[in-house]
Amino acid sequence: MTTSHAEPVDGKLPHEPEKATLEGRNKLVGFWLFLGGETVLFGTLFATFLALRGQTNDGPTANELFHLPLVAAATFILLVSSLTSVFAIQAMHKGKRNALALWLSITVVLGLGFLGLEIYEFYEYVKHKEFGMTTSAFSSAFYTLVGFHGAHVAFGIMWIGLIIGQLFRKGLTVVTAPKVYVSAMYWHFIDVVWVFIFTVVYLLGKVG
Amino acid sequence: MDWITTVDHKKIAVLYLIAGGFFFGIGGIEAILIRIQLMKPMNNFVSAQVFNELITMHGTTMIFLGVMPIIFAVMNAVVPLQIGARDVAFPFVNALGFWTFLFGGLLLNLSWLMGGAPDAGWTSYTPLSGSEYSGTHGVDFYTIGLQIAGLGTLIGGINFLATIITMRAPGMSYMRMPMFTWTTFITSAIILFAFPAITVGLVLLTFDRILGANFFDVAGGGNPVLWQHIFWIFGHPEVYILILPAFGIISEVIPTFARKRLFGYSSMVFATILIAFLGFMVWAHHMFTTGLGTVANALFSISTMLIAVPTGIKIFNWLFTMWGGQIRFTAANLFAVGFVPTFVMGGVTGVMLASAPADFQFHDTYFVVAHFHYVIVGGLVLGLFSGLHYWWPKMFGRVLSETLGKWTFWTFMIGFQLTFFVQHFLGLMGMQRRIVTYLPNQDFDLLNLVSSVGAFLMGVGVILFLVNIVITTRKPADAPNDPWEDGRTLEWSIPSPPPEYNFKQTPLVRGIDAYWKEKMAGHTEMTPAEPVGSIHMPSATPLPFVMSVGIFIAGLGLMFSKDDFGNAFMNGLFNNYIVVIIGLLITFGAMALRSLYDDHGWHIEPEDQDEKGVRT
Ligand code: HEM
Ligand SMILES: [Cu+2]
Numbered sequence: 023m024t025t026s027h028a029e030p031v032d033g034k035l036p037h038e039p040e041k042a043t044l045e046g047r048n049k050l051v052g053f054w055l056f057l058g059g060e061t062v063l064f065g066t067l068f069a070t071f072l073a074l075r076g077q078t079n080d081g082p083t084a085n086e087l088f089h090l091p092l093v094a095a096a097t098f099i100l101l102v103s104s105l106t107s108v109f110a111i112q113a114m115h116k117g118k119r120n121a122l123a124l125w126l127s128i129t130v131v132l133g134l135g136f137l138g139l140e141i142y143e144f145y146e147y148v149k150h151k152e153f154g155m156t157t158s159a160f161s162s163a164f165y166t167l168v169g170f171h172g173a174h175v176a177f178g179i180m181w182i183g184l185i186i187g188q189l190f191r192k193g194l195t196v197v198t199a200p201k202v203y204v205s206a207m208y209w210h211f212i213d214v215v216w217v218f219i220f221t222v223v224y225l226l227g228k229v230g
Numbered sequence: 231m232d233w234i235t236t237v238d239h240k241k242i243a244v245l246y247l248i249a250g251g252f253f254f255g256i257g258g259i260e261a262i263l264i265r266i267q268l269m270k271p272m273n274n275f276v277s278a279q280v281f282n283e284l285i286t287m288h289g290t291t292m293i294f295l296g297v298m299p300i301i302f303a304v305m306n307a308v309v310p311l312q313i314g315a316r317d318v319a320f321p322f323v324n325a326l327g328f329w330t331f332l333f334g335g336l337l338l339n340l341s342w343l344m345g346g347a348p349d350a351g352w353t354s355y356t357p358l359s360g361s362e363y364s365g366t367h368g369v370d371f372y373t374i375g376l377q378i379a380g381l382g383t384l385i386g387g388i389n390f391l392a393t394i395i396t397m398r399a400p401g402m403s404y405m406r407m408p409m410f411t412w413t414t415f416i417t418s419a420i421i422l423f424a425f426p427a428i429t430v431g432l433v434l435l436t437f438d439r440i441l442g443a444n445f446f447d448v449a450g451g452g453n454p455v456l457w458q459h460i461f462w463i464f465g466h467p468e469v470y471i472l473i474l475p476a477f478g479i480i481s482e483v484i485p486t487f488a489r490k491r492l493f494g495y496s497s498m499v500f501a502t503i504l505i506a507f508l509g510f511m512v513w514a515h516h517m518f519t520t521g522l523g524t525v526a527n528a529l530f531s532i533s534t535m536l537i538a539v540p541t542g543i544k545i546f547n548w549l550f551t552m553w554g555g556q557i558r559f560t561a562a563n564l565f566a567v568g569f570v571p572t573f574v575m576g577g578v579t580g581v582m583l584a585s586a587p588a589d590f591q592f593h594d595t596y597f598v599v600a601h602f603h604y605v606i607v608g609g610l611v612l613g614l615f616s617g618l619h620y621w622w623p624k625m626f627g628r629v630l631s632e633t634l635g636k637w638t639f640w641t642f643m644i645g646f647q648l649t650f651f652v653q654h655f656l657g658l659m660g661m662q663r664r665i666v667t668y669l670p671n672q673d674f675d676l677l678n679l680v681s682s683v684g685a686f687l688m689g690v691g692v693i694l695f696l697v698n699i700v701i702t703t704r705k706p707a708d709a710p711n712d713p714w715e716d717g718r719t720l721e722w723s724i725p726s727p728p729p730e731y732n733f734k735q736t737p738l739v740r741g742i743d744a745y746w747k748e749k750m751a752g753h754t755e756m757t758p759a760e761p762v763g764s765i766h767m768p769s770a771t772p773l774p775f776v777m778s779v780g781i782f783i784a785g786l787g788l789m790f791s792k793d794d795f796g797n798a799f800m801n802g803l804f805n806n807y808i809v810v811i812i813g814l815l816i817t818f819g820a821m822a823l824r825s826l827y828d829d830h831g832w833h834i835e836p837e838d839q840d841e842k843g844v845r846t
Contacts, residue, residue, distance in 0.1 A: 044396070047396055048319040048320065048392055048396050048397075051319070051391075051392045051395050051396055052319060052320060052323075052388055052389070052391075052392040055388045055391050055392060055422060056388055058422055058423065059384060059388070059422045059423070059425070059426045060426070062422075062423050062424075062426040062427055063426035063427075063429060063430055066426065066427045066430040066431070066460060066463075067430055070430070070434065070445065070456065070460070073453060073456055074445070074451065074452065074453065074456070077444075077450075077451030077452065077453075078451065079444070079450050079451040155437070155441050155442065155443050156441070156442040156443065156444065156450070157444075158444060158450055158451045159444040159445060159447075159450055159451035159452040159453070160451065161444075162434075162437065162438075162443035162444045162445050162450075162452070163445065166433070166434065166437060166443070166445075180818075184822060184825045184826070185825075187826065188825065188826065191826070192828065197828060
């Protein structure tokens with residue numbers, strides 16, 4: 023078992039730099055586990071939302087509130103950002119640091135776009151629809167579930183931002199590669215969660 | 231300073247032990263105060279409000295801040311050694327887990343000093359825990375303190391899982407892992423899947439109380455039973471988080487002192503997995519009386535009783551291990567042997583409670599209190615005592631006094647039976663749980679007195695244990711590698727206490743009970759799996775501590791964000807979430823530091839690898 027840092031041989035990175043060291047492999051395993059926990063977290067939030075989505079307490083209902091074109095645009099942006107993070111990993115496997123940093127930056131910008139739309143959406147509801155955290159059990163559940171996801175997006179943006187910084191400070195190495203890989207996994211995860219939110223909260227809210 | 235910055239799993243184990251022991255003491259004092267109040271009828275030793283706070287804090291403290299950290303202490307001390315690893319997978323995260331637990335626990339206990347402790351029971355059922363019925367900040371301390379402490383538990387669990395998955399020595403397949411490592415693995419998996427549920431529950435309750443959300447408030451469309459579901463989806467697995475490590479300890483101690491290998495190793499492994507799985511399917515047996523309906527009650531009743539099957543397998547395997555063994559009744563083994571019948575009794579009353587119609591009678595009586603103390607104290611606490619006596623020499627290089635250990639056992643055991651055995655009958659006679667007092671001449675008087683006397687005796691047992699620790703600590707640290715002489719697993723193959731790097735050379739594992747196997751082949755040491763070389767170590771760092779301080783400040787800020795301090799400056803600080811923001815900035819700042827300045831650790835060269843263990 024190697025516990026030392028396997029340095030890249032004459033400047034060249036190994037084929038899968040994220041798995042080249044024990045530290046890297048640990049990170050990957052640990053992160054998969056973490057995502058298992060996150061699944062339970064969102065599962066509980068979804069269950070709460072499903073239990074309370076009909077409890078509008080004379081406040082606005084889902085059908086009155088949601089404006090699907092806006093949500094569809096946000097969804098589209100987030101899905102594209104998942105794609106760009108895939109491109110980032112491909113660039114990493116080719117050892118192209120600058121391309122990697124560029125794709126990550128695009129991912130971050132798209133994430134910011136998504137977050138902007140979400141903040142705008144919340145603002146509209148609170149300002150013009152009198153739909154706030156305290157309005158009803160439905161509103162509490164809505165803001166908590168969607169807001170938790172939004173907080174995850176915001177965290178991801180900060181995190182990937184820091185990693186881009188590291189790529190410039192330290193380059194693409196067997197130390198930074200696992201971080202890039204893991205942050206991309208995280209980004210896919212919150213994307214998948216959003217697909218569920220889009221379906222369970224918005225689509226179901228419109229039709230059901 | 232050394233202790234604040236350490237990332238060594240052996241030192242973190244000591245930190246967990248001290249902090250867990252401290253909170254266990256607080257919880258114990260609370261228990262004694264409860265028992266003084268209930269010693270005689272119509273007593274007014276404490277007020278009803280304080281009584282509610284005492285039972286709430288006693289249960290909460292014992293479970294989350296007392297026994298769980300002590301479990302984590304033993305896991306940290308033992309598991310890396312048992313799998314032949316030099317370290318855990320994430321030393322930094324390991325330290326972070328400890329500090330968040332500690333600061334969460336401190337926050338929770340600050341409530342005693344800052345205007346009222348939580349008072350809605352350790353289950354904090356809504357609407358009792360809502361702002362309407364619980365108007366002090368007590369329940370806020372509960373939600374936010376537990377949230378922070380729970381974070382530490384969760385990342386600790388992830389660390390153990392990753393460690394066991396990736397850091398096992400060559401040859402240690404899953405089916406060769408020692409049982410304590412197995413139960414740590416399964417326990418950590420339960421933590422991973424149960425704790426996020428309570429995380430969400432606590433967030434929802436916080437939002438209800440601080441932001442005026444309506445999750446559990448019927449007037450706003452909410453549903454109080456939802457809290458019970460979320461709480462028990464976490465809460466029932468939680469009892470397996472507590473008991474499985476004890477099973478693991480017993481499975482190590484009994485074979486060692488019976489000089490026989492554990493009977494039915496593979497059935498033990500599968501029984502553990504099965505228990506964990508079923509543990510997630512039975513949460514609503516705590517909710518029979520909420521009106522779920524007969525179908526739900528029947529299903530949860532049956533699934534609960536199913537757990538008796540794998541548990542029974544375990545009990546019989548321990549008995550068969552002892553059968554025909556050359557048993558030595560050391561203090562550690564006394565606790566282990568005493569565990570078996572006591573735990574069986576807790577299990578039997580568990581099956582009784584699992585019968586829904588019977589539970590309508592038992593619910594919220596002292597029968598339930600007796601049941602869960604048989605499991606938690608008679609099971610887990612006896613298991614922990616056993617494990618601590620057993621591994622103390624490995625952790626500290628000093629064998630605890632056997633005489634005092636035996637005294638601890640007998641006083642604690644007799645005290646325990648006195649305290650809780652009679653509570654079964656109190657419950658059957660109708661004495662309710664969580665009541666501040668009772669009327670005289672209902673046949674409750676004598677049994678309550680007995681129960682209180684027993685509690686004092688248990689207190690004496692705990693004090694004897696502390697005395698033992700103090701006396702032992704003054705002796706020289708000269709314990710041999712294998713002080714019990716019959717050690718079976720890898721930790722006994724290295725010095726006591728182990729050097730910082732644990733294994734000079736990673737050992738090669740050739741079977742279950744790896745060290746025993748080598749001894750039987752006439753060897754005194756493990757066969758190494760690698761040449762002597764330079765060993766990489768992680769650097770110490772204060773960042774985990776700083777991050778936890780930040781979270782602590784943010785938690786306090788959030789709790790008081792709606793208060794009027796009668797002072798413009800304080801109001802400005804708290805009501806605009808400035809304190810929260812400062813706390814989060816500290817935490818995120820430390821995270822950013824960690825991310826920007828990589829620390830590659832350091833190396834111990836072969837010439838510095840002497841055989842004697844470093845002192846902890
Ligand atoms: C060491 C001696 C102990 C004594 C004398 C003791 C005594 C008591 C008493 C008198 C109650 C109150 C029952 C009621 O009125 O509802 C209680 C509740 C409880 N105890 Fe203990 N206990 C002890 C240890 C422990 C330990 C080690 C744990 C857990 C690890 C524990 C967990 C609980 C829990 C969860 C409750 C329920 C609190 C609630 O109703 O909210 N106890 N205990
Ligand atoms: Cu249960």
